[in-house]
Structure formats: C-alpha cells, structure tokens
Amino acid sequence: MKTFYNARHTLHQGKLEMFRGALVPCFEVPSRVDHVLAELQRRPLGPVLSPQSFDDSVLASIHSQRYLDFLAHAWEEWVALDAAHAARDALPSVWPVRTLRSDVLPRNFAARMGLFSMDAGTPLTAGTWAAARTGADCALSAAQAVAEGDKAAFALTRPPGHHAGPDFFGGYCFLNNAALAAQHLRRQGVERVAVLDIDYHHGNGTQACFYDRPDVYFTSIHGDPDTEYPFYLGYADELGSGAGLGANRNFPLPRGAGFGDWREALREALQGIKTFGAQALVVSLGLDTFAGDPISGFQLDSSDYLQVGADLARAGLPTVFVFEGGYAVAEIGVNAVNVLQAFQQQAIRSPGGSAGAGTA
Ligand SMILES: [Zn+2]
Numbered sequence: 001m002k003t004f005y006n007a008r009h010t011l012h013q014g015k016l017e018m019f020r021g022a023l024v025p026c027f028e029v030p031s032r033v034d035h036v037l038a039e040l041q042r043r044p045l046g047p048v049l050s051p052q053s054f055d056d057s058v059l060a061s062i063h064s065q066r067y068l069d070f071l072a073h074a075w076e077e078w079v080a081l082d083a084a085h086a087a088r089d090a091l092p093s094v095w096p097v098r099t100l101r102s103d104v105l106p107r108n109f110a111a112r113m114g115l116f117s118m119d120a121g122t123p124l125t126a127g128t129w130a131a132a133r134t135g136a137d138c139a140l141s142a143a144q145a146v147a148e149g150d151k152a153a154f155a156l157t158r159p160p161g162h163h164a165g166p167d168f169f170g171g172y173c174f175l176n177n178a179a180l181a182a183q184h185l186r187r188q189g190v191e192r193v194a195v196l197d198i199d200y201h202h203g204n205g206t207q208a209c210f211y212d213r214p215d216v217y218f219t220s221i222h223g224d225p226d227t228e229y230p231f232y233l234g235y236a237d238e239l240g241s242g243a244g245l246g247a248n249r250n251f252p253l254p255r256g257a258g259f260g261d262w263r264e265a266l267r268e269a270l271q272g273i274k275t276f277g278a279q280a281l282v283v284s285l286g287l288d289t290f291a292g293d294p295i296s297g298f299q300l301d302s303s304d305y306l307q308v309g310a311d312l313a314r315a316g317l318p319t320v321f322v323f324e325g326g327y328a329v330a331e332i333g334v335n336a337v338n339v340l341q342a343f344q345q346q347a348i349r350s351p352g353g354s355a356g357a358g359t360a
Contacts, residue, residue: 199286
C-alpha cells in the first residue's frame with residue numbers, strides 16, 4: 001500500500017497545552033509521525049510518496065468558508081496584535097456557550113479563537129496551517145489512490161483531524177482529514193462510504209460532518225464520553241438525524257476495557273458497515289488504545305494491533321487509513337505498522353471481498 005507522507009508536519013509543533021489546570025508540554029509531538037515513518041522503513045509496505053496538491057475549494061466540501069479563512073490567517077493576526085506573540089502559541093480562553101451568539105463573527109481575535117474552537121488543549125502555531133493543509137492533501141491523495149483502484153492507502157500526517165468539526169478546531173485537530181477523504185471518495189463516484197474511527201477518543205468532528213447524511217456511515221469505538229474526552233458527544237443513543245438516521249453508530253467502552261471487549265465492538269461495528277452496504281472504508285487510525293498511552297485508558301498491547309489489521313482486511317473493502325492520535329510515542333510506530341502490515345497480509349490471503357481491482 002502507498003503511504004502519503006506529510007513532510008511539513010514538523011511545522012506544527014505546539015509548545016504548551018492546558019491539561020488538568022496547568023500548562024504542560026504538548027502530548028501531540030512531531031516524533032509521533034517520525035516513529036511511524038522509521039518503522040515503515042524497517043517494514044516497508046509500499047512506496048512512501050508526497051501528496052498531490054488539491055485546490056483549497058475541496059476543503060470547503062467539509063469545512064465552512066469562514067472557518068477556513070480564519071485558520072489560514074490566524075497566525076498573522078495573532079502576531080500583528082503584539083510582536084511578542086511570535087514567541088508563544090495562540091490558545092483560546094473564551095467560548096460562545098449556550099445563550100451566546102455564534103452567528104456573528106467578532107472582530108476581536110480572542111473572540112474568534114473561541115468561536116472556532118472547543119478546548120484550550122490545542123495550540124495554534126506559526127506552522128499550523130501549512131502542516132494541516134498538507135495533511136489534508138495526504139488524506140485526499142490516499143482517497144484518490146483508492147478511488148483509482150488501490151486496495152488500500154495510508155495518510156501519514158499530523159496534526160490529527162477527527163475532532164475538527166465543520167467550523168471548529170480542538171483535540172489537537174484543525175482540518176478533518178478522515179472526513180475529507182470520505183467526501184473525496186463520494187465525489188469520485190463511490191456511492192456509500194463508511195468511516196470507522198478506532199482512536200481512543202470519539203471522533204466528534206467526523207460524526208458532526210455526516211450526522212444528517214445517508215451516504216456516509218460513521219461508526220466509532222472509544223472511551224465512554226461520560227468520563228473521557230471529548231465528553232459532549234459519542235454516546236450510544238446518537239444514531240444520526242433526518243435522512244442520516246441509522247447511519248451513525250457509537251460504541252462507548254468503559255475506561256480500562258481490554259482487547260476482548262474492544263474486539264467484540266469492532267465485530268459489531270464492521271457488521272454495521274456491511275449492513276449499510278459500504279463500498280469503501282476510511283479508518284481513523286488512532287493508536288491511543290494502547291495500554292501504555294499516557295492520556296488514555298484501554299488495554300490493547302502491540303500484538304493486538306495485528307489482529308485489528310487482519311479483522312479490518314476481512315471486511316473486504318477498499319480502505320483509506322488516516323493517522324490520528326496515539327501518545328505512547330516510543331511504541332506508536334510498531335503499533336501503527338502492525339495494523340497496516342497485518343491488513344496487507346490478510347488482504348493478500350483473502351482478496352475476494354475487495355471491490356477494487358487494483359494493487360495492494
Ligand atoms: Zn485520541
């Protein structure tokens with residue numbers, strides 16, 4: 001499988017995030033992707049490629065124009081307020097909660113930071129836009145490869161994307177790479193697309209992008225939002241709305257869940273995808289389900305990810321993998337490539353279910 005690698009990911013390097021009442025060094029660091037790239041060099045799965053460039057208008061298929069305009073120029077605005085800002089990242093500190101207006105676009109920069117964000121854990125830096133924009137190209141390129149017949153492709157990028165909604169950033173995410181990939185598959189003629197989110201945290205942004213749509217099925221296995229980020233979405237009773245009713249399925253699991261329970265949820269999620277009649281799959285590949293993750297609470301070990309990859313391959317769908325979270329940095333390369341390698345090996349053993357005629 002081809003890997004589309006975002007070489008500009010290092011341009012986004014947050015200094016501090018708000019965590020449990022303190023400003024602490026960011027968990028979402030460039031070495032996360034470096035470890036995956038190094039493991040792909042030890043266990044090659046196919047070519048590692050630069051993405052092709054897609055037009056900015058493609059982003060507007062998922063994100064609002066006023067949000068994109070803000071993100072593209074936010075750093076310049078931040079530094080224009082005070083030259084000293086160049087030495088520190090921008091973090092939001094005020095938000096339009098219930099009864100406050102989110103339809104007006106305030107001139108004040110801090111007010112717009114709050115309008116377009118959901119937490120204070122996601123610093124916006126000098127290189128955020130460049131890194132996120134190239135990451136979107138990676139996801140779109142991987143979707144393009146699968147649309148053209150590849151059995152699978154991998155978008156290796158950061159910052160991650162699945163918490164970013166149509167008009168907000170948060171959870172270390174700015175542009176929703178998985179949603180962009182799913183939408184691109186739709187645009188290329190795939191009529192029914194499924195997004196499976198296996199990051200420890202619920203993919204609230206992706207769910208929000210497709211919640212009222214019948215053509216994109218979203219399903220997620222994650223820590224119960226009753227205790228785990230993002231808290232305000234990801235419950236089992238969220239089934240979609242309007243024409244999208246029935247095309248959303250959440251599997252919240254208690255903190256501490258082991259691989260047995262997790263794999264049973266995966267089996268049910270894949271059954272839902274099959275019943276939906278998906279013709280292609282986008283996997284939000286977070287590795288923070290790992291037992292050693294510093295901010296998460298499931299108990300998967302490195303060998304479990306081999307089973308995950310094989311289970312995903314047995315779904316028999318052309319698959320776009322999009323890199324998401326995972327903060328046990330030293331192990332993230334092995335864990336990510338375990339999923340991908342096992343997927344590729346299983347897909348070669350049982351190629352019959354694939355809708356694609358192309359290469360692995
Ligand atoms: Zn996560």
